[in-house]
Amino acid sequence: MKRHLKRLLRALVVFAIILAGFGIWKREEIQRLWAVNSLFSAEKIVHNFSNMNAAFLTTEISRGAGPVSTLHQGSEMTLPADTEAWIAERSVTSLLVLKSGEIRHESYYLGTEPTDRRISWSVAKSYLSALFGVLLDEGAIESIDDPVTKYAPLLTGSAYDGATIRNVLNMSSGVTFDEDYLDYDSDINRMGREVALGGTLDQFTADLSETFVAPGEQWQYVSIDTHVIGMVIRGATGQSIATLLQDRIIAPLGLEQDLYYVTDGEGVAFVLGGLNIATRDYARFGLMIEQDGLYQGQQVVPADWIAASTAASAPTKPGKIGYGYQWWVPVGAEEGEFLARGVYGQYIYIDQARDVVIVSTAADRRFREKGVNQINIEMFRKLARIL
Template identity: 40%
Template sequence: MQLNQTNIKTQQPPYDLNKLGTMLNEENISWSFRNMKHIMPRQDIKAPAEKFRYQENKQQVYDIHYEVDGKLLSVGHFLQKVFATGFLVIKDDKIVAEQYVNGYTEQSTAHSMSVAKSIVSALVGIAVDEGAINDIHDSVTKYLPELIGSGYDGTTVKNILQMSSGVKFNEDYSDKDAEIHTFLIDIFGEKALPIQHYIEGLTKETNPGVFQYKSVDTQVLAMLIERATGRKLSAYLEEKIWQPLGMEHDAYWNTDLHGTPIAFAFVNATLRDYAKIGRLYLNNGQWNGKKIISEQWIKASIEPDRADLQPGAAREFFGYGYQWWKPLGSDGTEFMARGIYGQHIFVNQRENVIIVKSGVDPTIFSVHDYEAVLAYRAIINQLK
């Protein structure tokens, strides 16, 4: 299927790829995460003329306490500890708390990291609802025949949604030889390899069906969306979510050097607009009475098939659905999008609350996410 390129333009320089190597340094990271357009190429995602804006009902939440490991800590202390750059709490469509530090403001775009994966999942759901993707139990090679013979041969769309593709891809950031590093070097280094070509060269490590977190799986979902719909990923996001939800600000998606959005991360948007994605899921795919995503897809996305566990600290605290996380103890109405360095969209449907946080947490692997859930639950309990 020929992709519709209408109105899609990938930014040409000035941007400085040399900043990629130092963007995560302590002295640079806060600036980097709100200025990715100055580091990498991008595709813009335009906000509509008619905006949806939250009302305000500001309350004191920073003195609310929660308990972790036998210690009583405050929300304000937590936000400092995790180097939060932005924090937003919305209840009943009213902003009850909003805070920005380190140069961030209400208008600043914040780098999504893996929160982008949950956005890609939403776009897959829309494509399924519209019939562009026939069945998530289909082999992905039905739509992407160029992956026949690759590690994705014999893998279903659902396997990929659940990060159980079986493809060999090590995402251990502490391992300098891990594929996550060679991937970035290959696409932004001298090779300037198109992302699709890198994926075609991946091999199989295990049979599909075993959970192992691999960002490259989300990139395949993006390839699937583009092939099935005939639309570029950023254009599809603009048409299906950014415009209908009345986003307040333009966003952008950073790309490789060939204009392909890096789907597993690199969305850049304001916290209030991330909160609208939370609101869409809070209302089971409805937006002010209009269906954007089917409730069936939302429910399937946030409910893991089994007790998939995140490796690392507090590993038994989260299950994984279709690129969304479910905290332990959730009754099915509480779930979140998560990105390393502390990016969150947290949704509690029962209490009608959305919490969004951006950050530059130096622990990198979101080891504080367990504590974040405890802090967020304390806030929600106080707001009842």
């Protein structure tokens, strides 16, 4: 009995040593997974959204060597009486309003500052759309009606086999993907853990095998569609998204700060939601888009791509919010009214007719409640229309 007990104790000691060694070897992965699992907790979410590089692998994107483009301060606007209540209710962390390229309001909340590089979430999709438009114009990609497998052969035999680039730009791929952020086992949360543990998103995407409808027949928001756009771009150019975005989009804008992408274990940018940028620099991008791709005398993105990508071309249901090529078009939108939107309350709202750009970042844990998105849009409309 004593001999058996000694053997058991020795085995436990060996197991403990192995476990400790594994913990040291995989310490960063374990720390990232722990951080991901508490990413949206009430007491940490605001801090986490300004410090995503503590939870994920990242790659820096240089702002470029050019001078900072000046955002002039205009006369301070008078905010509507209900703005303060909206800011508190929606856990807004920053609000910046541009009118004719001038700052008419800028404020920060919940301990955030102008230098914070806030996580974009799905606002990043609209950045990728702009980059895609540049590369299409350059001829790197022949047509948006090409099959995605032409540029991303890894997807041959996957759920994306048969989908066109237009389909994924429009979020009408027909691929089955559960995007419930509140379900631990949903596809979107499994994907998040894959990124945190250093997995590869290309393979994760290629492993998707189910569709619910033929490509192009029905709109359904499927974030992994945006990763496929990234795969197409990388396959067509042989370059990373970070390099292309820095050269084609970021450098001409004269940003104040460098930015960074969250990446997977192979250094592939998390294009569907992984950009981290300061509020004023989000505004510079929004201003370029609002000006039909023109910024300080340089045509950064083709004007015809801005028009096409921000039109409600996806097969959405009548009376519901519209969708273009990775841009949203609100219900009842006036001409030139559209927006980039990310979960938990990230927005770049654009009203071209009024020459207004509004950036709002937030840590709104109730963003999925019914009517919240429309409440936010109505606040942006109110701000735009009183200027």
